[in-house]
Amino acid sequence: MLAYLTKSIIGAIVVLLVMSFIVFGLQSIIPADPARAIAGPNAPLETVEAMREQLGLNDPAVVQYGRFLLRLAHADLGTSVRTRQPVYDDIRQYLPATLELGLAAIALGVALAGVMAALQFLIPGSGGIRLVMVGVGSTPIFLSALLLAYFFWFRLDWLPGAGRLAYRDFAGPTGLNVIDGILVGRPEVSVDALLHMILPALALALPIGIAVGRSLNSALHEVMRQTYIRTARGKGLSETKVLLRHGLRNAATAPLSMVSLQVRLLFGNLLVVERVFGWPGLGLYTVQAFASADLPAVLGVAIVFGILYILVNTLIEIAQSIADSRIDL
Amino acid sequence: MVKLSHRMSESVTEPVLAVKDLSVILSREGRPSRVLDGISFDMFPGEIIALVGESGSGKTSIGLTLQGLLPREYQPQVAGSIRLAGIELVGSGRRTWQSARRHLVRAISQDPMGALNPTMTIRRQMRESNGGCEGSIEDWLSRTGLPDPDRIADALPHRLSGGQRQRVLIAMAMVARPKLLIADEPTTALDVTMQAQILDLLRDLARDQQTAILFVTHDLTVAASLADRVLVLYAGRIVEIGRMQDVARNATHPYSAGLLAARFDLDSDRRRPLPTLPPEHTHSINVEDACAYATRCPIAQPDCTAIRPPLELASVHGGAVACLHHEQTPYLSAQRADAKPWPAQAIQETAALRLSSIGKTYPTGARSFWGRRKPQSVLRSVNLSIKLGECVALVGESGAGKSTLLRIAAGLVVPESGTVTRFDKLPPQVVFQDPVAALTPWLTIGEQIGERLRAVSLDSDYGRRRVGEAMKLVGLDPVLMDTLPAEMSVGQCQRAVLARAIIVPPRLLLCDEPISAMDVSLAATTLNLLGDLRRRLDMAMLFVTHDLAAARIIADRVAVLKDGELVEVADPDAIIAAPQSAYTQSLIAAMPSLQAAGGR
């Protein structure tokens, strides 16, 4: 276990270094001049030059990269061009909303996957379910988000489809509204936060549910052909027990890997869904950063998402080793 | 369940299993085919019945049908009657089947490696088998001869060896005290010594626990060492049924007689080709109103393809046989005895292959952080030479290092120490264990056989002629030149592999367990073909096998390998008559033999 932790920490550092290298490399090869961007298009040449000197842009690339890493190590992600705030502060402000939505989406997605696999497994040879799954799996995230918003919010008005909370000035200790509502003794806030979360979380959960569900289903079909399943049936166990005790656990590895793959895609989808539902999180922040060519903000978010992704990956590997005790960490 | 066990205790002379007119139809890709046809037999408590047949005879299907575990995707249609401990199972509901599986019928499979859930401890799997009770789990583990049952109970399956797993599976089945145990080729994946121990264990269980055992096998010799009665299955029908010794002595159906003649053991005649069953010609004959064996049968008459032979009393042994002309069968075995002996083989003194002090290690275990693994020695200072025209058999159990030695001889693996000297520059050819896997699926067999001709000539007419000649030499119709391997049978693939090896005859042919996955008859055919080719083409041969009987038949000398060291090299009959090492003695003692089978 200790060896595994060491290995995964080293691995995480390597991944982050590579990401930072790509990010830094991008910053230095872009044709746009950050000094010019900060100084403004009409600033005189001397001002831009002074700005270059001030930003250290005249130093050799290696020195710049070292400085960049040093700043990263101090959680200094630079200053946003758009908000004029340190990117670090911006991220701290918007991260809880995204975390809340992302975690809800993953949980909902895994639950959906279970339902999908169960449906497909229990109703064998159903081309209908397969077509639905392929169909949902082919829906671009913005279309599903749009359709959900259009029908359930605009047309039927069953659920809120814009923003995160009806209570404008609510601010809790953790920033996760569902939890904060309970913590400060205002359950109506938690309920409202949950209601606001349903549509965007569902939009994000659909692709996760489909992909993981399909993977789980094919893994189950593979496992249920194994000899040890016949052994289990031969003991006179009921089909449900065979499936749950012997099938599911042995089929867990591939779908768990698929969860990690889907989390990777979740980051992109978060941007879209937060944009469609006006969810005030990191995704929306990034979309706005795109619009104003706010590179430090974009790269800062990329680094934070990278760290989150590594965390999720490690958790999934641990889950895999619990499911299959042959996998040594 | 109370009802079930109560009924049983009333009378012990009642059969525990009564199968009547059992028929099974399975549909694959929408095409129904009858895999079992009119099967009837009884089994009594403590009785062992051997169910014998070639692959595809339906013998595994019987086991699955008795458990109600035929794969659902084949839409099984079961007709007839199965009464197990007085309970009718055909047409009964899911709960009755589950209850029967829990209390009455259990099975052990031919694949001990895959039959245990890899993510569950033995204890939990045993407990499940015991209706959730903890009691007598360790008791049964130790009764099946497992040392340290406590440790094994808490282990995961991948920590155990194949033999240990098979014992665990037997313990797991027996802990439920079933009335009927179905053992489907339980020893095919195991080494001979392990096989002998498992057979002993089954025999004791039948005697002590009064469990009826249905022993499914393709190997009559193994069956003979264990069973009270034998049931010979061909194309889903019983062709002969009788007491084991009687059928072994006086097989009455031409098919059983052929199977018996084709099996070989340490006493078989090695001076002439082995008797074999005629190959299966066709599968298109309408067998509804015919004897299914008629197309292969050497004594078939016109009426055999017009009437379905009923299962009648066999006067010779008091069992039953399904053959219209079974009185002819004795003449069949007489015919076979006078096959021409092999011509004398000139063995020269020059070595075709000389292996001197070969040593080899393999990395094993988990990788360390830096990707290194502990080396483990597989071969230690092995000396072996094969003379021109000579066949040497290398015998050993799994993990002895015999395949590694063959690969070193072939030049596929480089030894860490020692030298390999060959007579000439022409590289030796290799015949692998699985003939189907040894052929590239997307190239025609003609293309693959002709590959070695490219060194000689690129002319395609010449190539096709030579390929045709080579195919004829191995008994393959040259018409098959343009077929793909998937369109051919296993036996044909084996011949194609041999044709590729001998199209330009090598000085040395290396065979890696070429018969270990084959039915008795196909194995005998292959041994004959190899014996013929090596004499006709004057090839030296290294024949790697775990089967001492096959080694004795094919080889001029036998080398016994144990744990990477040669323990004995001698003339085959000398080795069997007077084994020098304790290991060889144990190998020979473990060999099942038809002659020794009278004991039960």
Added chain:
Amino acid sequence: MTGRPSPDTLPARPRFNWRDFFRRAGWLGSVGIVGVPVVTVVAVLAPWITPFDPQLRVAGAYFPPSAEHWFGTDEIGRDLFSRVILGIQYTWLPGLAVIGFSLTFGSLVGLISGLIGGKVDLVIERIVDLFLVLPGTLIALAVVASLGPGLVNTMIALAIVWWMWYARISRDEIRRLKARPHVEAARIAGVRGPRLLLRYLLPGVVPALLIGASLDVANVIMTMSLMSFLGLGLPAPAPELGAMTSRTLDSLTVHWWLPILPAAIIFLLCLLANLAGDGIRAALRGA
């Protein structure tokens, strides 16, 4: 289920023919396999087959879908259907190009890695591993954000995060094949060099690559349209489907067809590609 297949009753498996291929692909798969080339032809011919000029005002603004303007008209009266047809070109062809490039580059790297083995394999594998654990979409987004929006930059960014999948597939397949007895047997029969590669190894690698690539077309198109939706594609007048949806997002409640129909076309393209991928997999693997 009766143990090994009976040696002499093995059903003859006919050689490749299209009828059999489509039968195994199933009707859904066949729809996809036929649909993909059709879409490609439409994409190539798009500028010539639109009913109206996609760049010109041809009617009043915000006409809802009608017999004349199937998809209605947009905020300045351009025919939406014509713009969507042209949009297929801007979405489909770059998607195929990304797959084509990643496939070529990735499988070459994988082949080299798998064929040479040893140290080269180890180094390449580590690099591939690294790219595989990087969060791809994120990197692609960051790359485009840095290089500036645009179609070519989007394609470069996607190829950067996509090639390693094919490197992994081809390397694993080559290594699997190399260990198979039939390749070993071919070696023993004296087959060497390019002949071994072309006749005995590559034909075994191609199906896996084909399956992987066909299932990826939809993924690439979805990611590309996602980037276009986020404003990382071509600038405003270009009829990119994702961007068309994004630009008209706020009129969803008034003029639903403007954001939804272009997105629905992306859905259709992805659906066809996925069906084709599933069909090809079923036909080649018999799954």
